[in-house]
Amino acid sequence: MNNIDSTIEKVLKKAPQYTRFKRHALSLLSHSTPKKLVNLLAIELQRKIHRTKVVGYPYFLIIDPNNICNLRCPLCPSGFKETEMKREFVRIEDFKKIIDRLYPYAYEVALHNWGEPFLNPDIFEMIRYCKKKNIGTNLSTNLNISSLDTDEIIRSGLEYMVVSMDGTTQNVYSKYRVGGKIDLVFNNMVDLINKRKELKSKSPFIEWQYVVMKHNIHQIDDAKRMAKEIGVDTIRFIPVGLPIDAVNKDELAMEWFPYITSDSKENYIKDRFLQSPLRVDVFIFTDLLL
Numbered sequence: 001m002n003n004i005d006s007t008i009e010k011v012l013k014k015a016p017q018y019t020r021f022k023r024h025a026l027s028l029l030s031h032s033t034p035k036k037l038v039n040l041l042a043i044e045l046q047r048k049i050h051r052t053k054v055v056g057y058p059y060f061l062i063i064d065p066n067n068i069c070n071l072r073c074p075l076c077p078s079g080f081k082e083t084e085m086k087r088e089f090v091r092i093e094d095f096k097k098i099i100d101r102l103y104p105y106a107y108e109v110a111l112h113n114w115g116e117p118f119l120n121p122d123i124f125e126m127i128r129y130c131k132k133k134n135i136g137t138n139l140s141t142n143l144n145i146s147s148l149d150t151d152e153i154i155r156s157g158l159e160y161m162v163v164s165m166d167g168t169t170q171n172v173y174s175k176y177r178v179g180g181k182i183d184l185v186f187n188n189m190v191d192l193i194n195k196r197k198e199l200k201s202k203s204p205f206i207e208w209q210y211v212v213m214k215h216n217i218h219q220i221d222d223a224k225r226m227a228k229e230i231g232v233d234t235i236r237f238i239p240v241g242l243p244i245d246a247v248n249k250d251e252l253a254m255e256w257f258p259y260i261t262s263d264s265k266e267n268y269i270k271d272r273f274l275q276s277p278l279r280v281d282v283f284i285f286t287d288l289l290l
């Protein structure tokens with residue numbers, strides 16, 4: 001087994017990668033009320049007995065602040081701009097309406113899905129509003145943001161931030177994060193960590209997320225070293241996913257999946273990296289519920 005084989009072996013052992021039990025447990029401890037707890041238990045009980053009609057309220061929300069992005073990642077519908085959905089920002093009034101309805105039951109809101117959340121001019125007001133209503137917040141960002149307001153990120157009360165940076169050099173990083181500048185992302189991450197220290201704040205928890213693909217798998221060890229040096233809270237390696245409705249999945253897999261050329265490794269990677277659509281669905285579903 002060569003070095004890369006052994007690295008990938010170690011990374012894959014951590015699968016499943018989509019679950020975040022610790023974070024959800026923390027959210028449960030920090031934002032519980034008797035009403036939320038009763039609702040959560042009722043829903044979980046109904047899930048266990050496989051009820052198809054569930055009585056209760058959502059306790060984990062995903063509210064995408066915008067489906068607009070500043071990058072063009074080739075496997076993302078927002079990136080390759082083929083979705084027919086209208087591109088727009090959620091208005092703060094609408095956001096507050098949703099929160100006002102669900103805050104008695106909600107533990108956490110994920111403020112991301114199909115775009116770059118920091119492009120929404122009201123993002124900090126959204127985070128502050130959730131905090132005021134005792135709901136935790138997390139978001140995932142590409143951090144390609146000039147003049148990032150690190151002070152505001154920390155003071156807003158954001159609890160958890162995922163930063164996507166898949167590579168350690170510009171040419172490797174921008175093969176997938178098309179239009180992205182790795183120096184900008186990296187410096188923003190460092191500035192945020194320093195500002196957090198300066199303000200003596202524990203939040204946001206910063207997770208460097210690295211999507212492992214054929215062209216960047218050799219930089220995993222460098223990324224781990226850099227993560228340690230700058231002091232991110234965790235670095236997480238996750239599998240690359242294909243668009244659910246892509247018609248040329250095999251072609252895309254050949255281009256992006258690590259080690260796709262060997263038959264035995266192909267099966268291994270498909271299994272351990274949860275690449276089959278069915279298994280990915282299962283894990284996304286699990287993540288939402290836990």
Ligand code: SF4
Binds near residue numbers: 069
């Ligand atoms: S940064 Fe995220 S939302 Fe933007 S194009 Fe890439 S994957 Fe899509």
